Amino acid sequence: MRMVSEKVKVLYIGGVGRSGSTLIDLIVSQADGFFSVGELRYVWTRNFQENQLCASGEPFRESPFWQKVVEEAYGGFDQIDAAYVESLREKVERLRYQPRIWLDQKGIKTLTEDYQATLREYQGYLGKLYQAIQKVSNCDYILDSSKNSPHAYMLHTMDDVDLYVLHLIRDSRAFAYSWQRKKVRPEIHWKTEYMAQFPISLSIRRWNSENVLVAMLDSIGAPYKRLRYEDFAHDPQSGLDVIWDLLGLTQYKLQDLLDRYQHDDKPNYSVSGNPIRFGERKEIKIRLDEEWQENMPFRQKLFMTLGTLPLLLWYRYIP
Numbered sequence: 001m002r003m004v005s006e007k008v009k010v011l012y013i014g015g016v017g018r019s020g021s022t023l024i025d026l027i028v029s030q031a032d033g034f035f036s037v038g039e040l041r042y043v044w045t046r047n048f049q050e051n052q053l054c055a056s057g058e059p060f061r062e063s064p065f066w067q068k069v070v071e072e073a074y075g076g077f078d079q080i081d082a083a084y085v086e087s088l089r090e091k092v093e094r095l096r097y098q099p100r101i102w103l104d105q106k107g108i109k110t111l112t113e114d115y116q117a118t119l120r121e122y123q124g125y126l127g128k129l130y131q132a133i134q135k136v137s138n139c140d141y142i143l144d145s146s147k148n149s150p151h152a153y154m155l156h157t158m159d160d161v162d163l164y165v166l167h168l169i170r171d172s173r174a175f176a177y178s179w180q181r182k183k184v185r186p187e188i189h190w191k192t193e194y195m196a197q198f199p200i201s202l203s204i205r206r207w208n209s210e211n212v213l214v215a216m217l218d219s220i221g222a223p224y225k226r227l228r229y230e231d232f233a234h235d236p237q238s239g240l241d242v243i244w245d246l247l248g249l250t251q252y253k254l255q256d257l258l259d260r261y262q263h264d265d266k267p268n269y270s271v272s273g274n275p276i277r278f279g280e281r282k283e284i285k286i287r288l289d290e291e292w293q294e295n296m297p298f299r300q301k302l303f304m305t306l307g308t309l310p311l312l313l314w315y316r317y318i319p
Helices: 021-028 040-049 064-074 082-092 095-105 113-137 149-156 172-178 200-220 229-234 236-247 254-263 291-295 298-307 309-314
Strands: 008-015 034-038 141-147 161-169 224-228
Touching (some): 008 021, 008 113, 008 200, 021 034, 021 141, 021 236, 034 113, 040 082, 095 200, 113 141, 113 149, 149 161, 172 200, 172 291, 200 224, 200 298, 224 229, 229 236
Parallel strands (some): 008 141, 008 161, 034 141
């Protein structure tokens, strides 16, 4: 029996969106002892306040699983002011604070007392949520695919969390092209809404900054492994082995996990993420998406290449 005082183990997928994180999440979450929460950093707005669907197809507040979690963590939905907690998150997760947190972990104190007080308050709410998820799901590892680097820093500096970081990388041109596609968000069940579409300038900034900041977690003690999505798509079993090595676990065979996803009835209550979380469980297709190479306008491809060139070379991508 797990003691309540034990730290919560979190496998965190860091990097940028549209990099294959939901696909890897769906596969890894089939392993024994793993429970996927999706992109949990959005839970205060998208789920507590807006009541968006979780992957089970139920509105968040009507989900028996999340009702139990919220009851365990806070005593019920009426006992938690989600708007206030979201305001705390917005204050502490600003990108400009991440280098300061990194310096703080290195022993160089640059954070103000007010910031640290707000950070501790937010982490108090966050810690109760993770503890409750682990208790209700009876899992060994919570799989959080939030990707966002500020959220990862919040988790790393929490006393009651053991964070393991899988830094998932995808070619910057493929990332940018994917964010220009129009995709419906099925979790917004009361109206038709589409996922955001990024201009090239924003894609350059996000791809560079997020990958640098996630990689910096390695230097402040967070267990860390890097995985290119292209390598995973080429050899999925080797990609999975990177994850098992990160966690020090016995290696699961890919086909066993794919069979479980298709034929077993392990529930999925993840919040936020790629729309492939929803719908009938069919065969998972792992493939390279190289449409960008032919269909991405040359001007956009050129700007994206030049704007991300140092990291493209570092991550062994061909310009």
